[in-house]
Amino acid sequence: MSTTPTPGRPHVLIVGCGFGGMEAARALRRAEVDITMVDKTNHHLFQPLLYQVATAGLAAPSIAAPIRLLFRQQPNVTTLLGEVIYIDHEARALHLADGTRLAWDHLILAAGATHSYFGNDAWEPVAPGLKTLADAFEVRRRVLVSFEAAEVETDPARRRALLTFAVIGAGPTGVEMAGTLVEIARHTLKGEFRNVDPATAEVLLIEGGSRVLQAMPPSLSQRALEQLQGLGVQVRLNAKVTAIDSRGLEVESPFSDGGAGVGSHRIECGCVIWAAGVAASPLGRLVAEATGAETDRSGRVKVLPDLSLPNHPDISVIGDLAAATSQRPGQDPKPVPGVSPAAKQMGRTAARNILNRIAGRPTEAFRYRDFGNLATIGRNSAVVDLGTPFGPLRFSGRLAWLFWLFAHIYFLIGFRNRFVVLMDWASAYWSFQRHARVVADVKGRGEL
Amino acid sequence: MSTTPTPGRPHVLIVGCGFGGMEAARALRRAEVDITMVDKTNHHLFQPLLYQVATAGLAAPSIAAPIRLLFRQQPNVTTLLGEVIYIDHEARALHLADGTRLAWDHLILAAGATHSYFGNDAWEPVAPGLKTLADAFEVRRRVLVSFEAAEVETDPARRRALLTFAVIGAGPTGVEMAGTLVEIARHTLKGEFRNVDPATAEVLLIEGGSRVLQAMPPSLSQRALEQLQGLGVQVRLNAKVTAIDSRGLEVESPFSDGGAGVGSHRIECGCVIWAAGVAASPLGRLVAEATGAETDRSGRVKVLPDLSLPNHPDISVIGDLAAATSQRPGQDPKPVPGVSPAAKQMGRTAARNILNRIAGRPTEAFRYRDFGNLATIGRNSAVVDLGTPFGPLRFSGRLAWLFWLFAHIYFLIGFRNRFVVLMDWASAYWSFQRHARVVADVKGRGEL
Numbered sequence: 001m002s003t004t005p006t007p008g009r010p011h012v013l014i015v016g017c018g019f020g021g022m023e024a025a026r027a028l029r030r031a032e033v034d035i036t037m038v039d040k041t042n043h044h045l046f047q048p049l050l051y052q053v054a055t056a057g058l059a060a061p062s063i064a065a066p067i068r069l070l071f072r073q074q075p076n077v078t079t080l081l082g083e084v085i086y087i088d089h090e091a092r093a094l095h096l097a098d099g100t101r102l103a104w105d106h107l108i109l110a111a112g113a114t115h116s117y118f119g120n121d122a123w124e125p126v127a128p129g130l131k132t133l134a135d136a137f138e139v140r141r142r143v144l145v146s147f148e149a150a151e152v153e154t155d156p157a158r159r160r161a162l163l164t165f166a167v168i169g170a171g172p173t174g175v176e177m178a179g180t181l182v183e184i185a186r187h188t189l190k191g192e193f194r195n196v197d198p199a200t201a202e203v204l205l206i207e208g209g210s211r212v213l214q215a216m217p218p219s220l221s222q223r224a225l226e227q228l229q230g231l232g233v234q235v236r237l238n239a240k241v242t243a244i245d246s247r248g249l250e251v252e253s254p255f256s257d258g259g260a261g262v263g264s265h266r267i268e269c270g271c272v273i274w275a276a277g278v279a280a281s282p283l284g285r286l287v288a289e290a291t292g293a294e295t296d297r298s299g300r301v302k303v304l305p306d307l308s309l310p311n312h313p314d315i316s317v318i319g320d321l322a323a324a325t326s327q328r329p330g331q332d333p334k335p336v337p338g339v340s341p342a343a344k345q346m347g348r349t350a351a352r353n354i355l356n357r358i359a360g361r362p363t364e365a366f367r368y369r370d371f372g373n374l375a376t377i378g379r380n381s382a383v384v385d386l387g388t389p390f391g392p393l394r395f396s397g398r399l400a401w402l403f404w405l406f407a408h409i410y411f412l413i414g415f416r417n418r419f420v421v422l423m424d425w426a427s428a429y430w431s432f433q434r435h436a437r438v439v440a441d442v443k444g445r446g447e448l
Numbered sequence: 449m450s451t452t453p454t455p456g457r458p459h460v461l462i463v464g465c466g467f468g469g470m471e472a473a474r475a476l477r478r479a480e481v482d483i484t485m486v487d488k489t490n491h492h493l494f495q496p497l498l499y500q501v502a503t504a505g506l507a508a509p510s511i512a513a514p515i516r517l518l519f520r521q522q523p524n525v526t527t528l529l530g531e532v533i534y535i536d537h538e539a540r541a542l543h544l545a546d547g548t549r550l551a552w553d554h555l556i557l558a559a560g561a562t563h564s565y566f567g568n569d570a571w572e573p574v575a576p577g578l579k580t581l582a583d584a585f586e587v588r589r590r591v592l593v594s595f596e597a598a599e600v601e602t603d604p605a606r607r608r609a610l611l612t613f614a615v616i617g618a619g620p621t622g623v624e625m626a627g628t629l630v631e632i633a634r635h636t637l638k639g640e641f642r643n644v645d646p647a648t649a650e651v652l653l654i655e656g657g658s659r660v661l662q663a664m665p666p667s668l669s670q671r672a673l674e675q676l677q678g679l680g681v682q683v684r685l686n687a688k689v690t691a692i693d694s695r696g697l698e699v700e701s702p703f704s705d706g707g708a709g710v711g712s713h714r715i716e717c718g719c720v721i722w723a724a725g726v727a728a729s730p731l732g733r734l735v736a737e738a739t740g741a742e743t744d745r746s747g748r749v750k751v752l753p754d755l756s757l758p759n760h761p762d763i764s765v766i767g768d769l770a771a772a773t774s775q776r777p778g779q780d781p782k783p784v785p786g787v788s789p790a791a792k793q794m795g796r797t798a799a800r801n802i803l804n805r806i807a808g809r810p811t812e813a814f815r816y817r818d819f820g821n822l823a824t825i826g827r828n829s830a831v832v833d834l835g836t837p838f839g840p841l842r843f844s845g846r847l848a849w850l851f852w853l854f855a856h857i858y859f860l861i862g863f864r865n866r867f868v869v870l871m872d873w874a875s876a877y878w879s880f881q882r883h884a885r886v887v888a889d890v891k892g893r894g895e896l
């Protein structure tokens with residue numbers, strides 16, 4: 001083993017430096033423990049702004065901080081780049097793909113989530129999702145290259161298809177992507193093409209449910225729908241995607257025949273973006289196999305109220321990898337949503353419970369504190385639902401957009417990133433430009 | 449054909465939007481011609497700072513400008529993304545990989561240069577060069593992942609190898625890479641590793657010739673050598689690389705046995721960077737085959753004094769793709785060096801000669817105006833050789849570094865990029881940090 005924890009000091013092993021894992025390590029900064037942080041990338045990613053990298057508004061380094069740099073000043077953390085391939089719960093050790101073996105006294109699994117294509121894995125190469133920086137570069141490439149291909153295309157039908165963009169799933173990411181794509185087509189690319197008019201591009205937002213942003217109260221879903229339509233997004237609700245290939249997709253929807261029935265039709269498009277399904281990291285399955293823990297339909301690991309696994313008090317699972325519930329006094333237990341504030345709170349609880357166990361104290365149950373929910377839609381458009389001591393505070397439009405903007409700047413890590421992002425946004429707002437319109441490799445990783 | 453030039457207006461087709469092609473198109477901004485700019489990427493790249501993307505100092509969008517955005521305000525330019533696969537000189541038309549056919553009245557070929565491994569093409573996957581953004585990301589990945597692998601490695605010999613970096617070729621790019629790698633190892637990564645000390649990393653700069661920066665006068669090569677050694681780079685002159693694989697390389701050098709003879713030895717290293725050979729773009733061969741033009745040993749196309757091809761006055765070749773000579777009155781013709789000021793000057797001459805031909809005037813011979821030469825080595829280290837009316841002005845050290853810095857900021861395109869780069873540099877200078885230390889895909893494109 002390459003890292004030799006100090007004898008006598010408990011060794012806390014954390015897998016995944018997203019919001020949950022990072023917060024757990026930070027919460028242990030003054031603790032008499034040795035921490036090893038393992039991640040399969042070298043950076044912590046500020047995922048709420050990943051769609052801005054995908055839509056060329058931000059450069060990747062603005063939303064990604066090197067993990068080692070985050071823990072430079074925290075000498076009890078050792079950072080390792082590696083991928084977990086095996087969990088040996090009897091020996092209390094993880095095995096990494098490069099052969100490294102890491103023993104733990106306390107293990108926190110925080111490996112997050114990935115896309116789910118609901119069993120249609122063949123859709124992945126033709127409809128990339130948005131979870132990693134590599135995903136964002138791929139989406140950026142597809143969007144920009146689709147406009148490029150339209151400029152060269154001579155067949156009018158194919159040209160129209162290349163100017164049609166479909167976003168599947170109207171959760172926060174889908175709504176942000178659709179709103180921003182319209183802005184790129186109408187404003188950013190204005191005046192740059194000679195054979196096509198990018199402003200004629202169509203952006204479709206396809207949602208299986210009956211409203212957008214289903215985590216929001218219905219009144220804000222309605223506001224968001226109106227703002228999307230106001231920007232020019234074509235929203236199709238109750239629409240089920242039945243097929244996707246490299247040239248388009250098939251949709252079953254009640255609107256497609258213009259009447260009340262359900263019809264199936266095909267949409268030719270240049271670019272399909274998947275924002276519909278989320279599943280737990282494959283690490284969830286490894287844990288379940290190793291410990292006998294149960295998983296839910298999304299592959300998330302069911303945890304006890306204190307976030308540890310049944311019969312395995314040394315293993316905690318947090319963030320999007322966990323199917324956790326939260327119970328407030330006098331209320332029924334509620335499932336914890338897969339959002340970054342919840343992951344951070346779980347990280348802090350898991351850290352405190354490790355200290356509780358070391359000290360021989362009872363562990364505490366996780367209680368999710370819900371500060372509210374917010375989503376942006378596009379220029380001057382957003383919806384906000386805040387919990388306050390006086391009841392919910394709900395607003396939308398430009399004020400909500402400013403609130404969203406400053407909340408995201410506030411939670412971004414590092415002064416430099418905050419300042420750069422703010423500057424990029426100010427410049428984008430006034431000029432309608434997006435400075436990161438760069439495709440390093442136009443051939444990309446998949447087919448187009 | 450997708451772009452239909454205006455009848456009666458000459459159609460100028462430009463291949464490649466590097467310094468030469470971009471400058472040619474700009475020089476024709478007020479001309480009564482239709483211009484089509486074809487490039488296989490979507491961006492103009494400020495190549496002199498590419499090594500900073502490779503060494504995580506700058507984000508890619510800071511040195512890459514979308515080609516369409518550059519010509520947004522120039523309505524006589526149509527920008528197309530495409531790769532030339534065939535030149536039909538009889539029909540005066542190019543064919544692109546996607547099937548598009550583009551006819552020309554005047555053709556400017558400015559496709560630049562690529563790496564040359566001097567016939568050892570097997571070295572390419574194990575020793576990436578530095579010409580495109582994709583190359584820079586790959587080099588960044590290899591450098592950062594090599595430090596990461598060292599932190600996990602338990603075998604001391606392999607760990608030492610992973611902390612050994614070899615740069616082959618001591619031209620401007622090799623010197624900049626080597627100087628910056630030392631800075632990363634000694635300063636940027638300081639305090640971030642627990643199992644290894646990155647400051648113990650060794651950076652080797654391997655050069656086949658007898659001095660570094662051979663385009664510079666010998667006195668400045670000597671200054672550069674001293675500055676490199678002062679920073680901690682191990683410079684090996686007169687050293688010939690005879691083999692490279694994924695774990696190291698073999699070098700023949702007069703120093704390797706400590707005496708006067710020549711010996712061959714092996715160096716184990718984590719990362720090899722190729723900065724040694726440059727060859728013309730493969731387009732040079734296509735042109736030579738189509739027109740019977742001659743090429744030199746690097747595959748560059750030999751042009752007439754007015755930059756056109758023999759018997760093909762409608763075709764000009766400029767920049768790194770051209771083997772051009774320049775003759776000043778009373779002097780012998782001198783070969784034009786492969787530097788960006790020369791490419792820009794050729795672009796302007798080629799554009800003027802198109803206007804000369806349209807007007808029935810004689811064409812002018814290209815005259816290279818040499819303003820001098822400068823190269824940076826690292827923090828506060830650079831060498832400058834300026835031509836002035838009073839003779840050459842040569843200086844080195846901190847003043848030269850400041851001169852280099854402001855010259856590069858000045859020539860960077862776009863106010864935003866200039867400002868962002870200046871800010872990044874200021875922040876890097878004071879903090880020793882490099883903000884773009886992000887690897888999107890740690891597995892990358894090649895083997896490690």
